[in-house]
Amino acid sequence: MKHSSVQKPKSLRQTEDLAFASMKKTSLALGISGAILLPLLPTMAVAQEVSALQKDKQKLQEVEVLGKRAESNPNVEVGAPYKAKSSADSRHTRPLAETPQTIAVLTRSALDDSGLTDLKQVLGAQPGITLGTGENGNAFGDRYIIRGQEARSDVFVDGLRDPGMSTRESFAIEQLEISKGPNSSFAGRGTAGGAINAITKQATLDHDFERVSVGVGSDSQRRVTADINKGFGENFALRGNILYGKEDVPDRSPSSRSRQGVALSGLYEASKDLSVTLDYYGLRTKDKAPDLGYYLVGTVPDRVPAKNVPVYGQANDFLKSELDTVTARVNWTLAPEVKLTSLTRYGKSNNSYVTTGASSATRYDGATGTAYTTGVLDGGHTGWQDIDYFAHQSNLRMDTMLAGVKHEFIFGAEYADHKVVSGNFSVTNTGTFNCKTTAGKGANNGYCFTDSSGVAVSNLTNLAGRNATRLGWNQDWHIKALALTAMDTVDLTDKFTAFGGVRADRFDLNLIRRNNTTNVVTGSYAYQDTLFNGHLGLSYKITPKFIVYGSAASAQDINGGEADSGTSSGYGGAVLYQNKIAGAKPETSINYELGAKWNLLDDKLLATAALFQTQKSDVMEGANYDTVGTFNTGKNRVQGLEFGLSGNVTEDLSVQMGAAFLDSKVLASATAANVGKPLSNFAKKSFSLQAKYQLTDAFSFGTSGRHESDRCGGQPDTAAGFSATGYCSQPVPAFTVFDAFAAYRFSRRFDVRVNVLNVANKDYFTAVYRSGSFLYKGDARAVRFTLNYEM
Template structure:
């Protein structure tokens, strides 16, 4: 139904509001009768206009824009003291309403529809969780939950998410180490004393899709409330049977308000994610310029293959107002995650006869890829806001301190393949017995899941990685005049990194590495208000990555610790610098936010890996990304809601230890990406919409370096461009129930999102899926 201007948050439980309304109505009945008698003669002379009242579901998200479900008004990060329309930086927000309408559930699927973000493969052993690339820079470790880094490297689900905030550009003054391309902040659903509600969603669909979620908030008094979110979900991967996904989760939040100045929230979040027969997708065949995805690759995952993520976190939040001008926000979190995978890849292979002569090509599976990690972390962050008049100017100071202790123990599995090879192929080390999944004509063989007779046995740990960090920060936002506003931030992070390595079959220690350093980063922005609804801004920000900052990677080219002469290499931190000019327009009665920005990010002192080993070249790389990004979120008309944007970017390697890389684009980088989600309210009870997504072609390779090209300058591992469309519609049965239909990838298009640098692991997007969901508001 069309949105109306209804206050988003009520200050009393529903029962109290209703009782108060009835009492007021009863008291006014006599006065109303008298007024009607006196006004009767005038009523015959003049007719008052008709007033139509329409109900609207109240959004429990305190950051939402009233009446514009696809638009967020504020960030949930208390360090941003102004509305999003006044912040001198590109921040894209995906609201809970937009997430629900889209029908996407995993965070990876949701972010893949955002311009400027591409996905990467589980490279060099990193298949623990989702891999994001923001504006050409790795961001798999730059995922935050409610402002605290979430280092679990896990599969992430949306059932407990209120909104997702994507900050574009280097962001270390907020995020600390890393965040070279930006950061992702998932805002969770919190208990509220505003009102009680119970919302249940139950969905079914093609590919055995089953999903049930619960979102219940119970107000016990004006000072205490509990909220619970639960998830039970399973589905097959469209067009890739028997690959299956299972997600089960529980999130609990308790809020206590002992007085008007203090609030205490305790949260628990748990997720159990398991993929059976996880699919590594297709592979590339042919040679440039005719290098292309293979056609009709069968589902070849082995029966014992799996991917698992178990996550448990506890978070305490304390907000205290010392005075109207001094407020403290404090967060403390302890978390654990256990992640493991055993997967099988496939690629095109040259088949040999008994004499070693090539007789054709077929697809063959590889020897498997395995890993496990146990993550344990503690984090505390306190931010003190102080609003103070100095020299006639009002300053909004934020002083912060943060301590984190992040530990990762990791290893792998032993792989046993008991079935006899069914073909002989040429390989890196000469002829070898292999398991072909197709014949020489490309026809799939039978019983592919048991082809190799594969099993896995967990081995001991190989790396014991740990980083302790203590950080101090200071920020200030000040209005210099009625039109000019200045924002500045500075942060220092002192860290200590240690890493032990051992042979996980003999137990012999193979390395003991440790070092420490201090990173200092800043952010400066200035904005000018053209009028009360529009502004222009300029900003500059920095970020730094450390040698060995990615605990899931063993190779120097993937963010793992670079070892040289038996010691951790004395590499300087990689430094990113970002310049941005932009404008933001809050228009149509503040219901639509339009943004535009031009930017340049330069990353210097890049440590470049040498092939798959841990030896690399130190601080020899430099690259640059330039681009333009446009965004739109909110109501174009009272009946039409939109959220989306477009990014045009160019990347270039400026320096490298390999001269042939200079001038080439970055790997896994899409020059153009665009997405638009739109919903139209056709009638009071029926609305429909669509999601369109486009991504230009890209070229695979190692992160932070040039995309792979041959001697003729042609891309060696191309990922074709694609456009994908989804449809959705919602029918309102009554005020408490509606039905939503989602058709994902409506054209059932074969498209690919990422490729490994060898041309294997060409991740395939999901095929067509149809889902029907019943939503009940009890």
């Protein structure tokens, strides 16, 4: 049965055709037409035609943007492309403006305009989120820190956890939802600082479209994407997205990145009450000679980033990911007030890296014994992991009247089976040593950027002649979990609304460690536990468009919950005691939040503000646990204030803006000196703004900027590293970076966009490893031209 939305294509195309016509019917064109027709037609006929054309023109001026294409995302506010009106997670039964929680949403339009493509770049530009080092920070790919809490495993795709520590791309994302604050009632284990939920592009019967984008730019950048949706009859639709991208890292060649992806979605709508969607997602990413950036030099208080560090990643180094998933979803309206949403996914991913780090050190000329300071290569860092996972989630929504009020119940069940097998590579070097690590004359045994006279190595990326061979596995991490949820949203009065949710997670964790050169098992650890978490919110409508709310929510991280960390307990790996997994309690986070949300300007603009406090207790710090009872020795607190603004400030000005003012403190620690210090990798202030102005029907331009205050590196969940005199040992300087973009639409079908990233070509740094030997450098200035064609 064909639902009413199928009738849209004709009216949408008519609107787009009229919009195209409006560009032609300018005042000048009307004047010329009148001059030509005047001698040929009676005066009255001319007057009538000009009058009719002028009325036509006035009517057409109501079209907001020339050739504005139909929006394929039903969650976006009509006429406000930067504003999402609702979450794509069906468990949020109310619009975002009425949800008692901080949820920031980036729409597809905002993502496109930004010119950012990797998820790490996108999220790194958001307030309240900082980045950590990935490789050798015990994460294989992107690493996110939300409100000071680790979130590298708290990435979800369409509401299901994505367990692979991989490089993630945005080409198939319809909108990106960032939930702030503990979120275990929705997401299960982890989510102490929040969760990231990527909503993928789905096939639709609403309208057909074929969109192709071709990009070229500086640093040999090439990027091609296509997004094609086609309906077949009244019941079936297919949608395909493809990606091909390759570029040198801006100003850091020969380091380069390549991305290839395919996302396919098929929709079968058996009736207006039942639909089934089957998706496939595949992504291949590879960084050649991956750039680990700069490093810190000097001692506190003069510890600063090194200057003009050359590209030192070795030619055979790499960082790559391969991901394949198949997802089936069912949306079934069982009765007018009863709806079942079911999601099932099977996926495999493979991630691996061989990278080279560098630092500043004193070295010696083997021939003369002369001492000098130079950049030096380290011995390399390697790892691989193979992920195999299955997950199913079903949610039943029931709207019913109880005690005279309407309840919106959600009852859910979720099962997950995630297995991660990992190992490393053996590294061999064939390059000739060119410096000595110990004082005096003698045989060289190190690799240095320069000689004792300061002359740089001519071919630094081939200095070590580094090659790697994959070894067998040294860790088998496996978790099975079953979760049950119950949620309810109820209007207590016409102004008061309450939300409540509870979740129970029963998990079974197994961890096997072995020596991958002898294949001898060195440890086998297993345990089971059940987590209970909840979320409670109460909102009050001061006006129909303005609410204030209060909420409380909890989250729990489990012992050994980070698959990439093994027994590195300071990074979320398993805490051991007497060669057994310790009986540690889950780390527990409690968040209290007071906030306000205001829908403005005919619902085209949403303003938000939130005051919150998150306290995390029973933190497993990774100390040398030698007695029972010291496993949960840490406690920390994060307090802050966040603001957000998204949508249309005027009919022509769109904004996405946010600001976060945060403060953190270690409240308890096995290391007494840590108490009172701020958390590591924590920025107290961060701002972001993206604004676009539609100057004419055809031309728009905009800018985006982001600022992060300085922060101090260290181990996750513990105090930042400070010297005895109170100076940060591994500082990341504050930065402010601006981008710019502009677009011109030549016709309904064709437009061009130019993005200039890091306009001022500023050297800035996004993350530091706790030793200071990695200081990730943000991209230098890059120019991107994108041609968009809609067939």
